Amino acid sequence: MAESKYQMNRIMVQGHNIFRKYGKVQALSDISFEVMEGEIFGVIGPDGAGKTTLFRILTTLLLADQGQAMVNGFDVVEDYTSIRKKIGYMPGKFSLYQDLTVQENLDFFATVFNTTIEENYHLIRDIYVQLEPFKSRRAGALSGGMKQKLALCCALIHKPEILFLDEPTTGVDPVSRREFWEMLGKLKAQGITIIVSTPYMDEAEKCDRIALIQGGSFIQIDTPENIKDGYANPLYAVSSESMYALLKDLRSCERVKSCYPFGDAHHVTFFDDSFTSEDLEKFLQSKGHNDNNISKIRPTIEDCFMNLSSPGDAS
Amino acid sequence: MKQFFAFIKKEFYHIFRDTWTMVILLILPMVMLILFGYALSTEVKNAGFAVYDPSKDSATEQITHRLDVSEYFYLYDVLTSPEQVEEVLKGGRVSFVIVFSEDFYNNMVHTGEAAIHLIMDGTDPNTAVTINNYVSNIILGYQQELLDRATLPYKINILQKFLYNPEMKSSYNFVPGVMGMIIMLVCAMMTSISIAREKETGTMEILLVSPMKPLVIILSKVVPYFFLSCINLITILLMAVFLFKVPVAGNLFALLIVSLLYIFVSLAIGLLISSVANSQIVALLISGMALMMPVMYLSGMMFPIENMPIFLQGMAQLLPAKWYITAVKNIMIKGLGFAAILKELGVLSLMALALITLSLKKFKTRLE
Amino acid sequence: MTVIQADKLTKRFGKFTAVDHISFEVKKGEIFGFLGANGAGKTTAMRMLCGLSKASSGLGRVAGFDIQKESEKIKKVIGYMSQKFSLYEDLTVRENIRLYAGIYGIPEKEISPKTDLLLENLGFSSEKNTLVKALPLGWKQKLSFSVAIFHDPVIVFLDEPTGGVDPSTRRQFWELIYDASQRGITVFVTTHYMDEAEYCDRVSIMVDGRIDAMDSPTNLKKQFQSPSMDGVFQQLARKAKRQAD
Numbered sequence: 001m002a003e004s005k006y007q008m009n010r011i012m013v014q015g016h017n018i019f020r021k022y023g024k025v026q027a028l029s030d031i032s033f034e035v036m037e038g039e040i041f042g043v044i045g046p047d048g049a050g051k052t053t054l055f056r057i058l059t060t061l062l063l064a065d066q067g068q069a070m071v072n073g074f075d076v077v078e079d080y081t082s083i084r085k086k087i088g089y090m091p092g093k094f095s096l097y098q099d100l101t102v103q104e105n106l107d108f109f110a111t112v113f114n115t116t117i118e119e120n121y122h123l124i125r126d127i128y129v130q131l132e133p134f135k136s137r138r139a140g141a142l143s144g145g146m147k148q149k150l151a152l153c154c155a156l157i158h159k160p161e162i163l164f165l166d167e168p169t170t171g172v173d174p175v176s177r178r179e180f181w182e183m184l185g186k187l188k189a190q191g192i193t194i195i196v197s198t199p200y201m202d203e204a205e206k207c208d209r210i211a212l213i214q215g216g217s218f219i220q221i222d223t224p225e226n227i228k229d230g231y232a233n234p235l236y237a238v239s240s241e242s243m244y245a246l247l248k249d250l251r252s253c254e255r256v257k258s259c260y261p262f263g264d265a266h267h268v269t270f271f272d273d274s275f276t277s278e279d280l281e282k283f284l285q286s287k288g289h290n291d292n293n294i295s296k297i298r299p300t301i302e303d304c305f306m307n308l309s310s311p312g313d314a315s
Numbered sequence: 316m317k318q319f320f321a322f323i324k325k326e327f328y329h330i331f332r333d334t335w336t337m338v339i340l341l342i343l344p345m346v347m348l349i350l351f352g353y354a355l356s357t358e359v360k361n362a363g364f365a366v367y368d369p370s371k372d373s374a375t376e377q378i379t380h381r382l383d384v385s386e387y388f389y390l391y392d393v394l395t396s397p398e399q400v401e402e403v404l405k406g407g408r409v410s411f412v413i414v415f416s417e418d419f420y421n422n423m424v425h426t427g428e429a430a431i432h433l434i435m436d437g438t439d440p441n442t443a444v445t446i447n448n449y450v451s452n453i454i455l456g457y458q459q460e461l462l463d464r465a466t467l468p469y470k471i472n473i474l475q476k477f478l479y480n481p482e483m484k485s486s487y488n489f490v491p492g493v494m495g496m497i498i499m500l501v502c503a504m505m506t507s508i509s510i511a512r513e514k515e516t517g518t519m520e521i522l523l524v525s526p527m528k529p530l531v532i533i534l535s536k537v538v539p540y541f542f543l544s545c546i547n548l549i550t551i552l553l554m555a556v557f558l559f560k561v562p563v564a565g566n567l568f569a570l571l572i573v574s575l576l577y578i579f580v581s582l583a584i585g586l587l588i589s590s591v592a593n594s595q596i597v598a599l600l601i602s603g604m605a606l607m608m609p610v611m612y613l614s615g616m617m618f619p620i621e622n623m624p625i626f627l628q629g630m631a632q633l634l635p636a637k638w639y640i641t642a643v644k645n646i647m648i649k650g651l652g653f654a655a656i657l658k659e660l661g662v663l664s665l666m667a668l669a670l671i672t673l674s675l676k677k678f679k680t681r682l683e
Numbered sequence: 684m685t686v687i688q689a690d691k692l693t694k695r696f697g698k699f700t701a702v703d704h705i706s707f708e709v710k711k712g713e714i715f716g717f718l719g720a721n722g723a724g725k726t727t728a729m730r731m732l733c734g735l736s737k738a739s740s741g742l743g744r745v746a747g748f749d750i751q752k753e754s755e756k757i758k759k760v761i762g763y764m765s766q767k768f769s770l771y772e773d774l775t776v777r778e779n780i781r782l783y784a785g786i787y788g789i790p791e792k793e794i795s796p797k798t799d800l801l802l803e804n805l806g807f808s809s810e811k812n813t814l815v816k817a818l819p820l821g822w823k824q825k826l827s828f829s830v831a832i833f834h835d836p837v838i839v840f841l842d843e844p845t846g847g848v849d850p851s852t853r854r855q856f857w858e859l860i861y862d863a864s865q866r867g868i869t870v871f872v873t874t875h876y877m878d879e880a881e882y883c884d885r886v887s888i889m890v891d892g893r894i895d896a897m898d899s900p901t902n903l904k905k906q907f908q909s910p911s912m913d914g915v916f917q918q919l920a921r922k923a924k925r926q927a928d
Contacts, residue, residue, distance in 0.1 A: 046849030047820045059524050061682045080680070081526075089524045095517035099332045100325065111321035112525045143722035154521075171766075171846055173720040173875055174913060175920040199847045200876075214849070243882075244861045260854050263881035263912070264900065302850050309851070 010037040011070075012162055012193045013058060018067035020053055027053040028216045031067070035195055035209075040188050042207030043197040044301070050216040051197040052092050055166045058195070059089045072161060088160030090151050092167045098140030102131055102150055105139055106157065113158030123190070124153045127183055145176025152183065163187065165196040169203065181206045201302035210301070214309045224301055231299040231307060233257065236277055237265035240289045249287040255279070260306060265293070267303055318527055322535035329509065330539060340505065344497040344547050348554050351489045359445050362410040363391035365403045372420040374429075378457055379413070387449050404436050410446055411435045423461075490555045491643035495636040496610050497551065498544055498574070499581045504602040506540050506585030511598040520682065529678050537582045544578045555647075564650030570643065573656055576663045577639040583670035584635075590677040610636040638662045684711040685744075686837055686869045687732065692741035694727050701727040703892035704741065709885075711837075714860060714870045716880045719889030720920040725873050726842065728889070732871070733840055734758055746837040759787070762831035762868075765842035770827055772816035776807060779815055780830060787834035801829050821852030825859060832863050839863065841872040845879065857882050877913035888916060890923050 013035040020028040028050045035041040043051050056062035058069055060080035069076040071083045096105045106128075110117050121128070127149050134142065139150060148168055155163060165184075169177045181203065184194055196207070204210045204224050211221040220227055240246045247266055250259040255275040259268045268280070277294045284292050299307075330336050364382065368375045383390040391409045394400060400412050414432035416422065423429035433450055435443045513519040522532055548571075555561045563570060584606065592598035612618065613627060614636035620628055631637045642659035645651045653660075687709035694702040702724045709715045719725045730736040732745055734754025743750035746760045770779045777798065784794045802808045805825055815823060824844055832839050841860075845853045857879065864870050872883070880886050880900060887897040896903055896919055900912055907915045 046852070047847035049849075056520075056682060059520075061520055061523060063681065084524050085526050087524065089521060091517040091520045093517040095521055097325065097329070097518060098516070100328055104325070104328065108321055108325050109521070109525075111318055112522065112527050114318065114526060143720075145721050171721075171843070171875070173723075173920065174877055174916050175720050175923075177875075178917065199849075201850060244865070247858075247861075260851070261857060261882065263878035306850050309849070 011035070012037045012039075012072055013041075013195060014070050015054075015058070016068045018054070018057060018064045018069060020050075020057065020062070020064050020066075022053070026216050028057075028064070031216075031218055033211055033218065033221055035193060037193055038188065038191055039208045040184060040194045040196065040206070042204055042210040043195065043213055044199075044201060044204045044207075044210050044305070045197075045213035046199050049213045051213060052166055053216075054213075055089075055092075055164055055195075055197060059087060059164050060084060086161045088155035088158065088163045090155045090163075090165045090168055092170070096139045096147070096151055096154060099138060101136050101138055102142070103135040105150060106153060109154040110157045115158045117157065120157055120159045123156050123159055123187075126186060127153050127156075143176075144172045145179070148172055148176065148180055149183075152180070156187070160192065162193045162195065165194065167197050167199065169198055169200060177203070201300065201305055204301040212301075212305050212308060214305075219308045220304075227301065227304050228299050231304055233269040234273070235297055235299045235303060236268045236280070237262070237293075237295050237297045238268050238280070238284075239265040239293045240284065241291050242289070246284070246289055249284065249289065253280070253283055255283075258307070260303075262300075262302070267297070267299075319531050319535055322527075322531070323538050326509070326535060326539040330543070336505070340501060340543050341547070341550075344501065344551060345554065347497055348490075348493050348551060349558075351493050359387050359410070359442060359449060361386075362388050362446060363408050364388050365392040365394050365400075365409045365412045366390065367394040367397060367400060367412065367414045369417045370415055370419040372418075374420040374423060374461075375415045378415075378431075378454060381453050381457055382413070382450065385449075385453060387446075400434055404434065407436075409436070410442070411450065413450075490551075490559060490561045491640045491647060492614065494548070494551050494555075494574070494643060495577070495614055495640045496607070497547060498578055498639075499584070499606060499610050499636055500602075501547055502540055502544050502578055502581030503585040503588060503606055504599065505543075506536055506582055507588035507592060507598040507602055508595050509540075510536055510586070510589035511592045511595045514593050515595055523680060523682070529680055530675065533586060533675065533678060537586070540582060540585070541578060544581075545575070548574050548578070561647065563647050565646035565655075566652040569653045569656060570646045573639065573642045573646070573660060573663065576660065576667060577635060580635045580663055580667045580670060583667060583674055586674035587670060587677065590674060590679065609634055613637065614640050635663060635666050638666075685709070686711050686746055687715075687871065688742075688744040689728075689732070690742040692728065692731060692743050693739050694724075694731060694736065695739045700892055702731070702738075705889070705892075705894045707887060707894060707897060709838075709869055709871065711869055712864050712867045713885065714864050714872065714883045716883030716886035717871060717873045717889070718880055718886055718916060719873075720923055723889040723920075723923065724892040725889055729840055729842060729871070729873070733761060733763060760837045762834070762836040762839035763842075764827050764831040764839070764844055766824075766844060766846045770815045770823065770830065773814060775812050775814055776802070776818070776826060777811045779826070780833065783830045783833055789834055797833070801833065805829060819852075821848045821856070824848055825852070825856055828856065828859055832868055835866075836868065838869040838871060841870065843873055843875060845874060845876060853879075877911065877916055880912040880916070886912070888919050890919055895919050895922075 011034050015031050015033050018028055018031040019026070031054060043054065045051060053062065057064050057076060058071060060076050060083050063077060072086050074082045076083060097108070100108065106117055131146065131149055131153065134146065139147065142150065152168065155165070169180055172180065177200070184196065184206070188194060207224065209221065209223050210227070211218045212227070213219070222230070238246065238250065243261070243266070247259065247261060250256055250266060250268055255270050257269045257271045259266055277296065280294055281292055330340065366379050368379065379390065382388045392403055394403065394412070397414070400414065403409055404412060412434045414434060416430040419429045431454060433447065435446060437443050513522065552563070556563060585602070588598055588601050592601055609630070613620070613623070613631040614634050615631065620631050620637065623631065638659045642656040645655045649655070685708045690706050691704040692702060692706070693700065693704050705728060717725055717729065727736065731738045731750060732743060734745070734750055734757040738751060745757045748756045750757065771782065774782065780798045780801065781794060784798070789797070802811050807822070807826065810818065815826070818826070828841070828844060845856055848856065853876070860870050860872070860882070874880065883900065885897065885899050886903060887894045889895070896906070896915070898906065903915050904910065904912065907918050909915050909918065
């Protein structure tokens with residue numbers, strides 16, 4: 001992500017030891033973090049990890065059992081009305097009126113937030129231009145990508161200082177997802193702080209800093225680059241003609257610590273550095289794999305996530 | 316104010332764009348009224364009867380004839396022996412059998428007393444009661460005529476008259492009941508469902524996060540349904556007067572005032588339900604089961620409250636519908652005015668106040 | 684052996700052509716990735732193949748049966764699973780399996796041993812009496828898939844089976860798919876994860892109701908000179924005229 005022209009020195013959002021239970025389930029435990037002004041902060045993790053609960057606490061919709069949270073200098077419990085004027089929120093479930101047209105939805109939310117479309121048109125122009133041909137269509141009849149764009153417009157209409165986007169790209173195809181992230185980049189350039197959650201690990205790269213969340217806890221908070229740098233073992237991409245057989249054979253090798261399929265190659269780590277890629281090549285040939293391709297690679301966020309999340313706890 | 320109007324406009328879009336909402340709001344009340352009016356009515360039309368008449372004199376033939384030509388009954392069979400009575404009733408083609416005593420006319424003229432046995436099919440007690448009343452009325456009418464013409468004063472015994480509902484028309488009874496039910500249904504169910512829908516689709520999250528005041532959200536949800544309920548009220552009244560010939564005998568203005576108050580109470584109940592229900596289905600179940608059933612059975616609409624066990628009578632006092640239905644009966648049927656419904660107005664006002672305070676308190680500024 | 688055959692399959696809704704003369708064949712045991720942007724017509728096409736929706740024109744055969752005339756027979760020999768349609772939340776794992784076994788008419792005496800085997804393979808034996816709603820999403824999806832192939836269907840249709848699932852469970856899920864394919868079950872799958880497209884034997888990409896590209900991932904990447912399937916997809920899907928439907 002390009003450097004923002006805004007200095008990242010003011011804390012916009014912070015959480016201190018937040019705990020929250022839902023019935024017997026500990027939805028969040030001991031969450032602490034800070035988000036700086038003008039930053040895109042990603043909360044990355046699978047469904048059920050606690051992302052939505054965290055977003056609801058930060059948007060003043062839910063009370064934490066323990067811990068404090070501040071948004072734009074206001075306490076989420078005591079000053080919730082001040083916070084509500086300053087933030088834009090896009091809940092996880094698609095949240096517009098399906099039986100209202102694009103135009104009617106926008107007008108409605110503009111009025112609810114005491115503004116007009118004209119007043120903040122510059123903020124939504126880039127997105128709205130794409131929606132304009134469908135402005136008299138009912139929101140329910142839009143495609144997934146278009147719905148997300150409309151929801152973003154509605155969340156932006158009152159020129160919020162902080163934008164909370166809860167899984168804006170879930171279920172959206174890769175092209176629309178990419179476009180959506182391009183839009184977020186533009187909003188960041190206008191100085192808006194963005195907190196966004198996603199289950200898609202590849203989107204982590206587009207954030208300034210990310211928090212990896214699993215089972216209600218942050219397992220790491222850092223920039224994507226630092227997280228990747230922190231990957232302990234050398235990582236190899238291995239491919240051959242018969243990928244499924246290759247996977248099984250790699251798993252059977254006792255020097256292999258982990259092996260996961262990653263698209264066109266399997267990502268493999270070894271228990272210690274004494275085992276090299278040449279050794280692996282020999283092993284695979286002994287199993288009848290010729291035409292192998294082994295190369296050392298830089299890990300992706302997904303590699304890091306799997307490495308950090310405790311095995312067996314995969315939920 | 317702008318927020319408020321924008322919100323109301325949006326609510327009307329929701330209502331007008333969903334066919335089913337429109338059907339429930341506008342067609343259902345009419346259908347219910349017609350159903351209760353015709354299908355569930357205890358009114359009797361064209362019921363068959365049989366006669367066992369051992370005297371066959373002018374009086375018994377006159378009575379039989381009068382029953383036969385009335386719009387309620389027709390003579391299905393003339394029996395020749397008392398044994399046939401049960402048989403013909405079992406056949407199900409007749410609703411009652413008239414059995415005259417022997418020497419009917421003679422007895423009546425000379426002793427001033429003659430006996431008629433009315434044997435009813437009691438499977439449906441409500442209908443049986445109605446038939447009993449009709450038949451008695453017709454016979455009493457005949458007796459009255461005889462007395463008028465008679466030179467000798469016969470012993471006059473029963474003089475029966477039905478107050479307020481001389482023909483025992485059941486529409487008199489069900490119209491106020493259906494009004495009480497429909498208004499409760501439309502207001503409580505539709506408001507609670509429309510709020511629950513916003514919770515389900517997540518739009519409530521956005522509204523809560525917006526600077527809009529909770530009071531404005533609540534009012535904007537209430538206004539459209541208040542308006543539609545008024546339309547319903549007018550349709551029901553028009554249908555009652557022109558289709559079922561139930562007159563508005565009393566003060567129309569008083570009727571409208573108490574109805575508006577009742578609509579308000581129902582809306583407040585809807586709001587209260589929506590503060591508990593997080594999904595449309597729950598809202599529907601609560602308003603359907605927890606509200607409709609008591610309103611139907613305890614409000615006096617179907618069964619008289621006086622006949623209920625004390626416990627249920629107590630429960631009935633808590634139902635706004637009970638008070639409303641009583642007030643409507645007083646005005647529409649008894650033809651009374653404001654003075655007669657002061658108590659009802661008072662109770663409903665108190666309920667409105669309590670409910671709206673409670674639902675405002677319970678309306679959450681957060682999700683839970 | 685060909686198990687799915689589509690010949691100029693078309694579906695129109697009024698003036699709108701959702702699926703526009705698509706033709707393809709899928710072989711037995713193949714993992715066939717069915718990709719496309721939101722609204723490109725994937726779901727409509729899949730519904731026609733499953734016998735849930737009638738084609739406006741064109742021919743289709745699934746497991747040897749005509750999709751227009753023999754949809755009831757088709758339903759018996761296919762499995763279906765989607766991200767939304769999962770299992771009955773208020774039944775236990777075991778009860779769910781039993782229910783589906785019953786629906787597909789699996790003989791009573793085979794159900795029990797087969798259920799035990801399934802639970803063991805998934806490592807769920809300890810959870811067999813747990814209510815499904817208490818399971819983590821990834822487990823549900825794995826269980827849901829296992830249930831969809833419990834009656835050994837000829838083909839299993841998977842509609843975005845891994846949405847929102849965590850990375851390691853997503854991979855375990857694909858191993859289940861590989862396993863099914865090795866047993867001869869044909870897998871027809873849609874996904875928005877482009878790395879998953881790489882796991883497929885062949886991939887088709889739908890744009891505006893048509894199939895614009897169809898080949899193995901390796902060949903597609905060569906053809907579009909892109910290092911990843913994501914690149915291939917972006918090139919094709921950006922051409923789409925149809926934005927919303």
